[in-house]
Amino acid sequence: MTIEVKNLVKKFGTFAALDGVDLKVDNGELVALLGPSGSGKTTLLRIIAGLDWPDSGEVSFNGEDALAQGARERNVGFVFQHYALFRHMTVFENVAFGLRVQPRAVRKDESSIRARVKELLDLVQLDWLADRYPSQLSGGQRQRIALARALAIEPRILLLDEPFGALDAKVRKELRKWLRSLHHEINVTSIFVTHDQEEALEVANRVVVMDKGKIEQIGSPNDVYERPATAFVHGFIGESIELPVQVADGVVRLGDRPLRLAAEGVASGASKLFVRRHDMLVGAPGSGAFEGAVRHVRNFGPVQRAEVALFDGETIEIDAPRDKELSVGERVGLDPRRYRIFTA
Amino acid sequence: MGLTLSWLSIIILIPLAGLFLRTLELSPEQFWAILSSRRTLNALRVSFGLAFAAACVNLVMGSIIVWALVRYRFPGRRLFDAIVDVPFALPTAVAGVALTSLFAEKGWLGAPLAALGIKVAFTPLGIFIAMIFIGIPFVVRTVQPVLQDLDPEIEEAAGSLGASRWQTIIRVILPSLGPALLTGLALAFARAVGEYGSVIFIAGNLPNVSEIAPLLIVIRLSEFRYADATAIAVIMLVVSFVIIFAVNRLQRWAQNRIPVH
Amino acid sequence: MTMQIADSVSLSTPDAKARRHAVAAGENLRTEPRAVRIAIISVAVLFLTVFVVLPLVVVFAQAFSRGIMAYVAALSEPEALAAIRLTLLVAAISVGLNLVFGLVAAWAIAKFEFKGKTFLISLIDLPFSVSPVISGLVFVLLFGAQGYFGGWLRDHDIQILFAVPGIALATTFVTFPFVARALIPLMQEQGTQEEEAAISLGASGLQTFFRVTLPNIKWGVLYGVLLCNARAMGEFGAVSVVSGHIRGETNTMPLLVEILYNEYQFVAAFAIASLLAMLALITLIAKTILERHLDEGHDSRDH
Numbered sequence: 001m002t003i004e005v006k007n008l009v010k011k012f013g014t015f016a017a018l019d020g021v022d023l024k025v026d027n028g029e030l031v032a033l034l035g036p037s038g039s040g041k042t043t044l045l046r047i048i049a050g051l052d053w054p055d056s057g058e059v060s061f062n063g064e065d066a067l068a069q070g071a072r073e074r075n076v077g078f079v080f081q082h083y084a085l086f087r088h089m090t091v092f093e094n095v096a097f098g099l100r101v102q103p104r105a106v107r108k109d110e111s112s113i114r115a116r117v118k119e120l121l122d123l124v125q126l127d128w129l130a131d132r133y134p135s136q137l138s139g140g141q142r143q144r145i146a147l148a149r150a151l152a153i154e155p156r157i158l159l160l161d162e163p164f165g166a167l168d169a170k171v172r173k174e175l176r177k178w179l180r181s182l183h184h185e186i187n188v189t190s191i192f193v194t195h196d197q198e199e200a201l202e203v204a205n206r207v208v209v210m211d212k213g214k215i216e217q218i219g220s221p222n223d224v225y226e227r228p229a230t231a232f233v234h235g236f237i238g239e240s241i242e243l244p245v246q247v248a249d250g251v252v253r254l255g256d257r258p259l260r261l262a263a264e265g266v267a268s269g270a271s272k273l274f275v276r277r278h279d280m281l282v283g284a285p286g287s288g289a290f291e292g293a294v295r296h297v298r299n300f301g302p303v304q305r306a307e308v309a310l311f312d313g314e315t316i317e318i319d320a321p322r323d324k325e326l327s328v329g330e331r332v333g334l335d336p337r338r339y340r341i342f343t344a
Numbered sequence: 345m346g347l348t349l350s351w352l353s354i355i356i357l358i359p360l361a362g363l364f365l366r367t368l369e370l371s372p373e374q375f376w377a378i379l380s381s382r383r384t385l386n387a388l389r390v391s392f393g394l395a396f397a398a399a400c401v402n403l404v405m406g407s408i409i410v411w412a413l414v415r416y417r418f419p420g421r422r423l424f425d426a427i428v429d430v431p432f433a434l435p436t437a438v439a440g441v442a443l444t445s446l447f448a449e450k451g452w453l454g455a456p457l458a459a460l461g462i463k464v465a466f467t468p469l470g471i472f473i474a475m476i477f478i479g480i481p482f483v484v485r486t487v488q489p490v491l492q493d494l495d496p497e498i499e500e501a502a503g504s505l506g507a508s509r510w511q512t513i514i515r516v517i518l519p520s521l522g523p524a525l526l527t528g529l530a531l532a533f534a535r536a537v538g539e540y541g542s543v544i545f546i547a548g549n550l551p552n553v554s555e556i557a558p559l560l561i562v563i564r565l566s567e568f569r570y571a572d573a574t575a576i577a578v579i580m581l582v583v584s585f586v587i588i589f590a591v592n593r594l595q596r597w598a599q600n601r602i603p604v605h
Numbered sequence: 606m607t608m609q610i611a612d613s614v615s616l617s618t619p620d621a622k623a624r625r626h627a628v629a630a631g632e633n634l635r636t637e638p639r640a641v642r643i644a645i646i647s648v649a650v651l652f653l654t655v656f657v658v659l660p661l662v663v664v665f666a667q668a669f670s671r672g673i674m675a676y677v678a679a680l681s682e683p684e685a686l687a688a689i690r691l692t693l694l695v696a697a698i699s700v701g702l703n704l705v706f707g708l709v710a711a712w713a714i715a716k717f718e719f720k721g722k723t724f725l726i727s728l729i730d731l732p733f734s735v736s737p738v739i740s741g742l743v744f745v746l747l748f749g750a751q752g753y754f755g756g757w758l759r760d761h762d763i764q765i766l767f768a769v770p771g772i773a774l775a776t777t778f779v780t781f782p783f784v785a786r787a788l789i790p791l792m793q794e795q796g797t798q799e800e801e802a803a804i805s806l807g808a809s810g811l812q813t814f815f816r817v818t819l820p821n822i823k824w825g826v827l828y829g830v831l832l833c834n835a836r837a838m839g840e841f842g843a844v845s846v847v848s849g850h851i852r853g854e855t856n857t858m859p860l861l862v863e864i865l866y867n868e869y870q871f872v873a874a875f876a877i878a879s880l881l882a883m884l885a886l887i888t889l890i891a892k893t894i895l896e897r898h899l900d901e902g903h904d905s906r907d908h
Contacts, residue, residue, distance in 0.1 A: 051500050051634065071504050071634055078504040084497035088519040098505035101515065153505055356728055359743035359778065362753055366746050405652050412649035415635075416642055424650060426893055430657045433885035433892075435839025436737075437859035438878040441866050442660035445667055445875075452659065477656050496635055503634035512634075531734075538736025541841035541859070545866065558738035562846060565742065570751060577739045584734045588727055596723075 001062055001156040001189045002027050003048060008057030010043055017043040018054065019213035025191060025206075030183045032204035033193045034224075036236070040213040041193045045159050048191065049078045061156060077155030077188075081162040083146040085134040091145050092130040095120055098153035120148040123182070140171040144178075151186070160192035164199060176203050197237045201225060209233050231342035234274040241280065241316045243273045247341065255312040259289045263341055270344045275336040277319040278303065282326065288335030292316075297326050308332065363581065366574040378575040383551050384560065388579065391557040394468060395536035398475035399483075402532045403525060405476075406483025413484075414491045432481045436541025443474050444545040466548030471556060474543045479532030486528035490521055523598035527591050534587045538580065664882045667875035679873035680880070687853045688861040688877070694769065695844075695857060696837040699777040703833050707784025708826070712818075714785075715792030716800070726789070732781045740779050741846025744771055767849030772857065775843040780833045787829030791822050791899070824898040831895065835888040839881055 003025040010018040017040045025031050033041035046052040048059060050071030059066040066074060085094050095117045099108055108116065121127040124144040134142055143163060150158060163179065164172040180203050183190055194200050200207045201221040209216045209224055209232075217229040228234035235242055246253045248268045252261045261273075285291060295315070296307040303319040306326050310316065318334065320326060367375065378384060412418070413425050431439065447454040447464040457464055464470050494517065502512040518525075540558040548554040557576055564573040636642070669676055679685065710729060714722060732740060746752050748765040758765060765771045799821065803813040819826075841859040848855040856864065858877050865874035 049504055051504065071500070072506050072508065074504075075506075076504060078501070080497045080501060082495070082497060084495060084501040086498060086502075086516055086520075088522065097502070097507070097515070101502070101505065101507040101511045149501075149505070356731060356778070356781070359740075359747060360731075362746045363739070363743050365753075405648075408645055409649040409653065412646045416646055418646050418650075420650070424653050426889055427653055427657050429889050429892070430661060430885065433835050433839075433888050434661070435841060435859050435878075435881045435885065437841040437862045438664060438839070438881045438885075439660060440841075441862060441874060441878055442663045442667075442882075445871075446660055446663045452663065453655070473656075477660065480653075480656065499635045509634075509637060534734040538734070538739070540736065540738050540845075545863075558736045558842065561736075561738050561742060565745060565846060568751075570746065570749075573742055574746065577736075577742050580736055581739060584731075584736075588730055588734050592723065592727055 003157060003189065003191070004058075004060045004063075005044070005048070006058040006060075008044065008047065008054050008059070010040075010047065010052065010054045016040075016213045018047070018057075021057070021210075021213070021215055023208060023215065023218070025189060027189055028187045029189055030180070030203065030205050031191045032200035032207045033191060033210060034195070034197060034200040034207055034237075035210035035216075036195060038212075039210040041195075041210050042161055044210075045161055045191060045193050048157070049076045049159050050074045051078070075153060075156050077150030077153060077158045079143075079146045079150050079158070079160040079163055081165055083134075083142045083166075085142055085146060085149070087134050089133075090130065091121070091126070091132050091134070091137070092117055094134065094145060095149045095152050097149065116152065120152055123151070123185075124148045138171075139167045140175055143167065143175060147182075151188075155188060158188045158190040160190065162194060163192050164194070164196070172199070179203055201237070209236065211236070228274075228340065231272050231274065231344070234340055234342070239277050239317075239319075241275045241277060241318070243275075243314060243316070244344070245271050245273045245341065247271045247343075252341065254290075254310075254314070257312065261289050261336070261339065261341075266341050267343050271341050272344050273339060273341050275339045277305075277317060279337040279339070280316075280318040280320075281335045281337055282306075282318070282320045282324070283333045283335060285331045285333050287333035290334040292332060292334060294326050294328055294330045294332060297328060308334065360581070363574060363577060366570070367578045370571055370575065374571065375575050378572050379579060383555070384557075384572075384576060386552040387555050387557040387560040387576070390468065390471065390553075390555060391537050391580075392583075394472050394556075395475055395533050395539075398472055398479055398536050399529050399533035401476050402479040402483045403529045406480060406487060406528060406532075407521075407525065409480070409484050410487045410491055414488060428481050428484045430481075431478050436478070436539070437545075439477060439542035440474065440545035443477060443542065444470075447473060447546060465546050466550075466554070468547075468554050470546035470548065471543050471554060474546050475536035475539060478539055478542050479536050482531040482535060483525070483528035486531065487521055487524045490524040491517075494520055523594055527594055530587050530591045530594075534584055537583065661882060661886075664875055664878050667871060668879040670875075671872050675872050676876050676879075679870075679876035682873070684853055684856070685861065685873070685877060688856050688858045689880070691769070691772070691854075691856065692838050692858045695773050695776050696834055698773040699780050699837045700830055700834050702777050703780055703784050704826070704830060706781065707788060707829055707833075710785040711788030711792050714789050715795075716797050729782050729785050732779050737779055737840065737842025738846055741775050741843035744775050744778075744843075744847050766847055767851065767855055769855070771847040772844050772855060775847045776837050776840050779840050779843045780836045783833035783836065784826070784829035787832070788822055788825050791825040792818075795821055824895055828892065828895045828899065831888055831891055835884060838884055 003023070005021055005023040008018050008021040009016070019040075021040070021044060023044075033044060035041045043052060047054050048066070050066070050069065053067070061074070086097065089097070096113055099113045099116060102108075117130075118127060121130055124147060126141060126144055126148070129137060129141060129145070134145070137145065147160075164175055167175065176199060192203070201224075204221060206218065207221055207224045208218050211232045217224055217233045219227070219229075224233060225238055228237060234240055243254055245259070246269070247263050247266050250263050250266070252259045252263045252271075252273065254273075281288065290310055292308040292310040294306050295309050298305050299322065300319070302322065304322050304326060306318055306320060308316055308318060326332070370378075409428065413421060413428075444465055445451050447457070447470060449455065449458050449463070449465065451465070454465055462469070464473060498516055498520070499512055502516045503509075507515065538558060540556075540562075543556055544559055547556060547559070549559055557580060561573045561576050564570070564576070637645075710725075714726060745766060747754055748758060748771060749755050750759070765774070799817050800813050803817045804810075808816065839859055840857075841863070844857055845860060845863070848857070848860060850856060850860060850864065852864070858881055862874050862878050862881070865877065
């Protein structure tokens, strides 16, 4: 099933939750909608599911107009952030719900329903919980039951809203791997919403980065990390050093000082310089584009994180390898191995 | 702590103990004779039967009122929300004379009903009406907070799984409200069974027909037939105990199954 | 809301437009078709109007049916004034007692764990579900001429039944749960952390109570007192059994309503009733305001 979204606009009062969004998802993809809260990612997901309606724009599944159908007819599996399990039903009945409410004409008989639910509980590896109530499950178990329930209706598309948002860190990591392998197994076109970049980069085939109701970049996890298209993406994904600079005729200045950095093709004017923390190489004073003094050093496993006060008054944090220990007060030269300049 | 328990026992337990001690002074045969007398049985039947019927009406009407108050916006909604509490707050004697005046043959509602051949005041129907009046806040106020706190996502989940609106209401919303609905029913029933002030004016108080059990207690007391009064009271009290106990168990059970966030 | 959304959907063909309009308009998963909504609201409003609003209106209509002079005259009768005085006195006594009892009970239940707690909570609720007539009866059995303490009381010339102490006792019993009920959930929700903090900062038990606990629950206390007072002034069944209906002496306002009504003095009966109805209305208004305060307290703790 392919999903195509064209020029979607959705306003809540004067607030534009979606401001002209275009997106195409191919059959069998696992796509992450990544962005800070208020970026419109959940609204987009809900519109695709039929839980919300856009002010304008189009949504189509395999070229068919999806907006002509209600949520009930769209056959979309939706996993809610807080799972929305039916608390008065056992795990078994929760998963069976979508099968039991089908119109009589197409409804399966009881033994087929039982077999199907059993199959789904096996798939999420929780068949031993069939008779429990949701309140008796852990967060991770509830998550998987919610997924099994959504899959019961054999959805054409699977949508997950912050699937791991309510779980603690350890469970979250386990479930990420599990979701990826599950997707591999069932191969349903899937979109999930997250504000956690690590989650998006680790699980998805493609990442859609959103901010303020617009799509900033669509690309593979590698693309969005290595080749961020906008200042927002660079700042949001991965840890970056961000410095306000001026560009004039290919010369980059921080404050009054020109930096020894190439800036061909960058438009003149106020800009932002982005460098990954680990791309800032430490050398002797005078050896790089920047000069500064080490203020603070902490060890983080393979790297040492140093706080460096630049002579222009800015303070930045860099990650340096631990082969040469830095000490507080030491004067260093810093040279970015790679950097990006975006017009502010 | 000791203080708490001791004054509680003084205020509540000693009077009740007195009631049960009195009953123990009766032989089982005497006790049985009082309870099985035609007038007692009829009074209990009137009280319990009509109270149950009224509680059932309240369950249905209360659910409709809660739904309207919680789910819809309409002019005067807040006013009607506040009005639900009037039967709670209005002294029962006032409710009694007001309902009687309203449903009497020349009353605002009694006159049109009489024209249809329906007599309300001074008949069992009047008792039924009064019991509905006093019971309505119990159902509304028990169910309202539960419906308000119901996670909107469960309805969306049901819808996205293909359930029609009707299926969502019957299979998801009503069962979620189940414990609250039953609690409301039980509370309305318990209140109506024991109700005195708002019923006696409109009841007609005809022995065996429209005489409620609490009134029979008062009559027996005024005749100094304390044993009779006590026996009837004990039976009513035991039923109240059972109802409270059941309601508390029900709430506990609901809480265990549905964790509070 | 739904209509607006549907109207602004931009579409290619008029045909598709009509179809989308219909889907979107009917497609809020959390509400019903318009006709159903209107029907439900109408039933709810009609039911509340017939069963609750009309009885309330009747009270005032009847009270003023012979004009305002007759109304005032009825209320200035010595009998009426005596009933008002007695009602105020009894309410003051029982509210005062229940305030103390309720605070202690709520404190014990909310802040401590002990055996039989559920039983204690049930016990507190008991007067709510016991017929008021039975509440009156137990005091007759205790203090009446044939009662357990009847002989002793007669020997010492103490009058409880058919006198103010009996009325106050029965009223206290009936209104017992209000304060405790209002405070238990509030105090449970607040937990013991603030008290523990106060004690760790060196406050004594009483200081902690007056400076930390009480300010936290003041709206709850007021709420309980308000409902307790309304019920105390309006109590009929229990008081009716213990009062003896001595005119001008042991008749409270609700009892006087009954007597006047049975004597076909409708204007007088409804005049007294209108005062009680007014009390109920004021109580409800105050209750609504207090609930807002309680909700605000709730919210500020949540954030």
